[in-house]
Amino acid sequence: MDPHVFVIFGASGDLTRRKLIPAIFQLYKNNSLPKDFALLGVSRTEFTDEAFREAVTTDNKHLKKKEGEEEQLKEFAKSLFYQPIDTNDPEDYAKVKDRLHEMDDKYNTRGNYIFYLSTPPSLYETIPEYLHRHDLNAKNGGWKRLVIEKPFGYDGKSARELNQILLQYFEEDQIYRIDHYLGKETVQNLLVTRFANGIFEPLWNRNYIQHVQITSAESIGVENRGGYYDESGALRDMVQNHLLQIVAHIGMEPPNTADAKAIRNEKLKLFQSIRLISEEEVPDYVVRGQYIAAEMDGKEVKGYREEKGVPEDSRTETYVGIKFFIDNWRWAGVPFYLRTGKRLPTKVTEVVVTFKSPPHRLFFNVNEIQSTPNQLVIRIQPQEGLALHFGMKVPGAGFHVKTVDMDFHYSDLTDAYVPEAYERLILDCMKGDPTLYAMGDSVEAAWKFIDPIINAWKNNPDITVHGYPSGTWGPAAAEDLIEGEEGWRNPCEEISNSQENCEL
Known part of the structure; x- marks a missing residue:
């Protein structure tokens, strides 16, 4: 170095x-x-x-x-x-x-x-x-x-202006836009999981995957940042940067090489393939909410509008759920779901890939134990690791099927040192490796997806801001976004726990 x-x-x-x-x-x-x-x-x-x-x-x-x-x-x-x-x-x-x-x-x-x-x-x-x-x-x-x-701009227009100004004084290869989420080992491992394993890559497309969910939950409220947060909201604070970067890792095409330019170019192409949600479509594809006062972990907590620095009539979202599509050969017709929020039951970030069920339900009968579709759960934080849910026969007479789990935790690699996100990203910058840093074009492409949602909320006051009690998984309206019977996977503290109602 x-x-x-x-x-x-x-x-x-x-x-x-x-x-x-x-x-x-x-x-x-x-x-x-x-x-x-x-x-x-x-x-x-x-x-x-x-x-x-x-x-x-x-x-x-x-x-x-x-x-x-x-x-x-x-x-x-x-x-x-x-x-x-x-x-x-x-x-x-x-x-x-x-x-x-x-x-x-x-x-x-x-x-x-x-x-x-x-x-x-x-x-x-x-x-x-x-x-x-x-x-x-x-x-x-x-x-x-x-x-x-971050933030790299407040909207698409300001992001473009910021990029133009920066490029007056520094060249693109000199600019490192840092997003600490990309420094997490488990975010980087998304690429290895996909592209280094023959059991996943052939299935990673519209023929085998039913849908993809990404959840990023926080149990805390806005703390003492009410004034700042009210100018930002969950969409700008989490979705435009952190969560869309995770989408890129999940959805991008394989790069020709593992160098920075190839990986960043594939991520840019992925951002450009996300189908934009028009302002008129926003009520059908996006749910926003604010947490309200409730008992959480045995304590009464304030609602968002009661927090210091937050206006009494604030319409800023502390929760957002989005359904969207990626218009390319690999993902055509596969719905992607994002949600993030504050005052949810636990702090967790994970990706859930739900695979299609076999075309013929051979072992279905009235006595069958309820089983969920095959799912790959990639936990980014905490208890970093992976879990695979699949069906197995229950011992005894008959073909009764039950969902079982096979999991791996990063903590099992007891002899491996896992650097903190900032440590990893700062070291990469010192080495001149921009792989985990955002390009200006990618930032602008991400804002193109976010801007129509922001504009719809700004221009149409009739779009509902749903209240949700602190300690719950968000507005009930968000359940209507999900296609099929399974609904959202509500993460438990244990990565392998597939029960919908578990103790956190």
């Missing part, structure tokens, strides 16, 4: 303490950082180098230190530096440039810089422009990379 300086704009903020410094310290402990490496924090707060080091290491409650790691932490902290600036003042970026040149001399980092924007989205246009004014984006004399956090 090339020597470089890792520059964090917004270094005094929460994300730096919670995710970035812990991830980089873990890379340091695993000897994954280059020998010549330094980190420069940049923000408005008036820290000295020592004060910054103390704030993000010694006093950082999110940095979990094991016994005996104190010396390692002290050594790691020596490579951390800080430069206070006014991020809205272009002249202040000269201070950043001077510090970087000092580090090049001291650490032999050769002009290689990663600029990580851990800032409000309002600065995504400002910082790249001011870096450009001081030639800090130039490839000559070392490589430069720009990392930005």
Whole structure:
């Protein structure tokens, strides 16, 4: 790996303490950082180098230190530096440039810089422009990379404008749009499950698959983020980025090679194949809801409109369920279902692939034990792993069929180290591997699917916002989206539990 300086704009903020410094310290402990490496924090707060080091290491409650790691932490902290600036003042970026040149001399980092924007989205246009004014984006004399956090725009129009502005100052291969969901091992494993196994790939199409469900549930409410969340909602916060990325991994065609360009191009083609839902069709294909006050885990919890910062008449969705289709040869006619929400019974993200039943129900009779169709459950979090549900004969007389489970848990690989999402993604950026980062074209294509839904909710006040009691699986209307008899699979704590009503 090339020597470089890792520059964090917004270094005094929460994300730096919670995710970035812990991830980089873990890379340091695993000897994954280059020998010549330094980190420069940049923000408005008036820290000295020592004060910054103390704030993000010694006093950082999110940095979990094991016994005996104190010396390692002290050594790691020596490579951390800080430069206070006014991020809205272009002249202040000269201070950043001077510090970087000092580090090049001291650490032999050769002009290689990663600029990580851990800032409000309002600065995504400002910082790249001011870096450009001081030639800090130039490839000559070392490589430069720009990392930005979601949201990548607020709608399709703002996403296109953001991409156009970024491309004025950085080339596409320099821009890394980070989505921490893509750093999860189980999301990456979707590709391996599909393309490395002869028992799955031949069945992964419209001839054998009845439908696909993707559920991402959270048991918490909006906490203290009511004001922010009300400007976003579940559709923008979860579906446009995280869940559509999972759809891409499930639905994309096999890439010619496993390199970044081939994989990202196939994902782009998948996004372009999703059938758009017109504004008039939104009530038939999309259900939105808000959680209301109820008892949850033995405690009374507030409804969404009672949360701090949320207007009393808010129509922002805390739950969204969507039915859609992918118009290509592989998936023609196969419905895909997405749902995500807050104040659902448990925190879980999983993909359920339901296979078609055999054409002749040979063993069906009135005494048959109820069995579900064959399903492959891919659990992304928690209890990461896979479960396969299929029918077996119940011992005894007659052909009574019961659904049984065969499962695998990542925790069974006890000798394998599984990196955290940010750790994996930051390491990939340091290596110059953009496979798990979003391309600008893909972001815009995803917004094309989301925009008509947002516009329908905005332009048609008659579209219902369904209330659902906290602790339930969302509005009853969402059940009507599902075709067939099975309905949604409501995940249990145990991945292999196929019972509809289980203890969470």
